[in-house]
Amino acid sequence: MKYTIALLAGDGIGPEVVNQAVKALQAVGDTFGHEFEFEEAVVGAIAIDQTGDPLPEATLDVCKRSNAVLFGAIGDPKYDNNPDAKVRPEQGLLKLRKELGLFTNIRPVKAYETLLDKSPLKKDIIEGTDMVIYRELTGGIYFGEKKLSEDGTVASDLCEYSEAEIERIAHLAFKAARTRKKKVTLVDKANVLESSRLWRRVVTTIAKSYEDVALDFLFVDNAAMQMILNPSQFDVILTENMFGDIISDEGSVIGGSIGLLASASVGNDVAMFEPIHGSFPQGAGKDIANPIASVLSAAMLLAHLGLHEEAATVNKAVERAIEKQIVTSDLNKNSEYGTNSVGDYIANTIA
Amino acid sequence: MKYTIALLAGDGIGPEVVNQAVKALQAVGDTFGHEFEFEEAVVGAIAIDQTGDPLPEATLDVCKRSNAVLFGAIGDPKYDNNPDAKVRPEQGLLKLRKELGLFTNIRPVKAYETLLDKSPLKKDIIEGTDMVIYRELTGGIYFGEKKLSEDGTVASDLCEYSEAEIERIAHLAFKAARTRKKKVTLVDKANVLESSRLWRRVVTTIAKSYEDVALDFLFVDNAAMQMILNPSQFDVILTENMFGDIISDEGSVIGGSIGLLASASVGNDVAMFEPIHGSFPQGAGKDIANPIASVLSAAMLLAHLGLHEEAATVNKAVERAIEKQIVTSDLNKNSEYGTNSVGDYIANTIA
Ligand SMILES: CC(C)[C@H](C(=O)O)[C@@H](O)C(=O)O
Ligand SMILES: CC(C)[C@H](C(=O)O)[C@@H](O)C(=O)O
Numbered sequence: 203m204k205y206t207i208a209l210l211a212g213d214g215i216g217p218e219v220v221n222q223a224v225k226a227l228q229a230v231g232d233t234f235g236h237e238f239e240f241e242e243a244v245v246g247a248i249a250i251d252q253t254g255d256p257l258p259e260a261t262l263d264v265c266k267r268s269n270a271v272l273f274g275a276i277g278d279p280k281y282d283n284n285p286d287a288k289v290r291p292e293q294g295l296l297k298l299r300k301e302l303g304l305f306t307n308i309r310p311v312k313a314y315e316t317l318l319d320k321s322p323l324k325k326d327i328i329e330g331t332d333m334v335i336y337r338e339l340t341g342g343i344y345f346g347e348k349k350l351s352e353d354g355t356v357a358s359d360l361c362e363y364s365e366a367e368i369e370r371i372a373h374l375a376f377k378a379a380r381t382r383k384k385k386v387t388l389v390d391k392a393n394v395l396e397s398s399r400l401w402r403r404v405v406t407t408i409a410k411s412y413e414d415v416a417l418d419f420l421f422v423d424n425a426a427m428q429m430i431l432n433p434s435q436f437d438v439i440l441t442e443n444m445f446g447d448i449i450s451d452e453g454s455v456i457g458g459s460i461g462l463l464a465s466a467s468v469g470n471d472v473a474m475f476e477p478i479h480g481s482f483p484q485g486a487g488k489d490i491a492n493p494i495a496s497v498l499s500a501a502m503l504l505a506h507l508g509l510h511e512e513a514a515t516v517n518k519a520v521e522r523a524i525e526k527q528i529v530t531s532d533l534n535k536n537s538e539y540g541t542n543s544v545g546d547y548i549a550n551t552i553a
Numbered sequence: 554m555k556y557t558i559a560l561l562a563g564d565g566i567g568p569e570v571v572n573q574a575v576k577a578l579q580a581v582g583d584t585f586g587h588e589f590e591f592e593e594a595v596v597g598a599i600a601i602d603q604t605g606d607p608l609p610e611a612t613l614d615v616c617k618r619s620n621a622v623l624f625g626a627i628g629d630p631k632y633d634n635n636p637d638a639k640v641r642p643e644q645g646l647l648k649l650r651k652e653l654g655l656f657t658n659i660r661p662v663k664a665y666e667t668l669l670d671k672s673p674l675k676k677d678i679i680e681g682t683d684m685v686i687y688r689e690l691t692g693g694i695y696f697g698e699k700k701l702s703e704d705g706t707v708a709s710d711l712c713e714y715s716e717a718e719i720e721r722i723a724h725l726a727f728k729a730a731r732t733r734k735k736k737v738t739l740v741d742k743a744n745v746l747e748s749s750r751l752w753r754r755v756v757t758t759i760a761k762s763y764e765d766v767a768l769d770f771l772f773v774d775n776a777a778m779q780m781i782l783n784p785s786q787f788d789v790i791l792t793e794n795m796f797g798d799i800i801s802d803e804g805s806v807i808g809g810s811i812g813l814l815a816s817a818s819v820g821n822d823v824a825m826f827e828p829i830h831g832s833f834p835q836g837a838g839k840d841i842a843n844p845i846a847s848v849l850s851a852a853m854l855l856a857h858l859g860l861h862e863e864a865a866t867v868n869k870a871v872e873r874a875i876e877k878q879i880v881t882s883d884l885n886k887n888s889e890y891g892t893n894s895v896g897d898y899i900a901n902t903i904a
Contacts, residue, residue: 277744283770285743285750285757292744322678322781343694343712348747355716357751361694362709391795392636393628393643396699399636400708406636419634423802430673430781430806444742448799451774455781 204237205507208268210261210298212246213291214481215491215541216274222493222545223272223500226519229552230504230512241268245298246276246291246481256294262301265472270503271302273476274496279483300340303470306371307337307446308378309463309478311433311453316524320458320533323430328456333436334382335453336375337446339467341367342397344443363397363442368404374468375440376412383437385416389425389445401442425449429456454478461492461532464499466506473506475499489540492530494520497548519551555588556858559619561612561649563597564642565832566842566892567625573844573896574623574851577870580903581855581863592619596649597627597642597832607645613652616823621854622653624827625847630834651691654821657722658688658797659729660814660829662784662804667875671809671884674781679807684787685733686804687726688797690818692718693748695794714748714793719755725819726791727763734788736767740776740796752793776800780807805829812843812883815850817857824857826850840891843881845871848899870902 209224211217224240231238243261250256256276265271276291298304313321313331321328346360379386388405390398402419409417420428422445428435429452441449454460463478477495485491497520504513523529528547531537539547560575562568575591582589594612601607607627616622627642649655664672664682672679697711730737739756741749753770760768771779773796779786780803792800805811814829828846836842852867874880879898882888890898 282744282772283753285753290744296745322674324673324675327673344745346709350747350751354751354754356713357747358697358711358713359746359748360709360711362707365706391798393633393641394647394695395710396701396708397710400701400705402636403705421633423798426777426799426803427806427811430803445799447742447774448777452777452781452803455778460778 204239205270206239206241206268207503208265208271209240209242210245210265210271211242211274212276212481213248213278214275214483214486216276216481218486218489218491218541219477219493219496220272220274222541222548223496225545225549226497226500226516226552229549230516233515233553234509234512236509236512245294247278247281249294250289250291254289256289256291257297262298265298265302268472270506271472271474272500272503273474275477275479275481277481277483296344298474299467300345302472302474303340304467304474305338305340305367305469306374307339307450307465307467309335309337309450309453309465311335311457311463313457314462314524317458317462317533321456323456327431328433330434331456333433333439333453334378335439335441335446335450336371336378337441337450338367338371338443340469342443361395361397361444363400365400365404368401369408372405372408372440375438376408376415379415379438380412384414385418385437387436387439388417388419389422389439389441389449390419391422392419393421397442405440422449426452429453451478459492459533460495461530462494462498464495464502466502468506475503475506489542490530491541492532493541493545494523494529497545515552519548522551523548555590556621557590557592557619558854559616559622560591560593561596561616561622562593562625563627563832564599564629565626565834565837567627567832569837569840569842569892570828570844570847571623571625573892573899574847576896576900577848577867577903578851580900581867584866584904585860585863587860596645598629598632600645601640601642605640607640607642608648613649616649616653619823621857622823622825623851623854624825626828626830626832628832628834647695649825650818651696653823653825654691655818655825656689656691656718656820657725658690658816658818660686660688660801660805660816662686662808662814664808665813665875668809668813668884672807674807678782679784681785682807684784684790684804685729686790686792686797686801687722687729688792688801689718689722689794691820693794712746712748712795714751716751716755719752720759723756723759723791726789727759727766730766730789731763735765736769736788738787738790739768739770740773740790740792740800741770742773743770744772748793756791773800777803780804802829810843810884811846812881813845813849815846815853817853819857826854826857840893841881842892843883844892844896845874845880848896866903870899873902874899
């Protein structure tokens, strides 16, 4: 089969880690007889620098005519500390999510036995953790109306949700729970927010069509505590955009390395796969970035295309690299391996 | 001197723990020759049950004519799981904050040497942590306009901030940093939210009048990670209402026991002191609730009234109780001490 993959490497370490994922996919192609055609396109700060637009039309077109998108990372400090910047890299990512209809971000958080030592949490707390976070990705306060008063003294953001927006992601979360530990935890702030109360009502109704799945509720402040106190209690966490951003990033570090976590953003049609980590500009060009999250994103991409055996092969190659400690220095202080050599090892193991 | 203290014990374990704080204050009064006059008033679920209103006028009056408010906890599961309830205990607390002008919530997070073992974090990570969180308490999405469409299918909450709201708490945070490690970290989501960009602009300007204090910025998702990865990097965290709710609750568990953390809510006039923990309804009436957070709230109250020696005496009595392991079972599994006996020990130690 032939597949077209859009490569949106983005900023900072994005290009380096996406390169390793491409090597892995090429090895898969050679081994299993598939043809992957890669189309590169710019997004984020690099796109602003080149075109003035964080998501040029051409990039969107490339994504729309591809079978899936492999995303690196975006963001640059020169925009972060400038509240007056008119164009920002993040707008590119937000628009991409919206335009491709990627309304659900899926982030697995799993404690790898071999990495328990690297977790900031004590072993007995992190052990057995295996959850997946379903974060709504195209609604809420990220996309609500933004206002700044004429005189610049009052600013606001609107958090709005409709029943339909909640329903579609809720169904995905319940379906996922069915294949797992059969529990959905809705994270919200229903004791204060009207939008959260809508989430509670809609999700409670939908739960009735999934009688084999248990539903419980957690206020977001309590969820932030439970994630540290007892992360293994969770199976599927379902939540709105902003809470999902915070809780899933918190979840991403408890396992021991954010350099290992991949995520999928799915929706109507084309899906996108990306590491959890950011663009880490300080690390760019130094061959020190951990490529595993990007490689695992490629594995999620394969699974999404129905290539399950291929995905499993990539996952196994990654596990082998970790076992043999052929990893970057974030996972092993004394390691001599860099981004490229880890990528090569994984690709060779696949082939 | 004579002081009037409003006692708003609230729901669940609130009354039990506030009782122990009262014992401590009485011991302080006897020892140092002060007179504390306590006026009780209802708030939260108990106030709804008795009067239909989570914050009756009478309660507000009691607070307004007192020198300070000692608050217990509010909340009841019968409201939490009912998104259609018209009146909720939390409204009482929110209205109280607003009416008393308590625009800043101050939460110290400190790793007690004797309790490092109880932290979910590894010792080398939690050690040395000593931060204080300044959370804006009367603005943002908690208090912004809430809407539910006629047909109930669309809900929204508005997050709005004005320059003035940001300035007043920012000054308090910078002043606090001056007496500490001279660093303020603003937590926001300025790469996405207009209101966060206003925070960045205003706080950056104010920082110029505090040249001896360093200012840095952290996106809230990153802050949720840093709180676990490297909590000792923080001195003063300054943030808006909702982010403060999440981040400070996350911070509250890293130290090992939420049963030890007190907070102050300050603003224009009367200040309020309360434990971080909630109403823990399952524990009510069982003499198992840890009273220390409430007792430490009383110590913060004393300091606020200018009674620093008195406050120090209470703090020392609490430390003694912890050292001698005269603590409830959340701190020592095999403990035979209950809420009351711990409270008695602390009061006797003060006297
Ligand atoms: C870059 C930023 C807009 C983005 C977000 O908050 O959604 C990122 O933090 C993420 O979680 O993918
Ligand atoms: C009870 C609730 C409204 C409150 C809040 O979120 O402010 C509580 O969680 C707190 O942090 O004091």
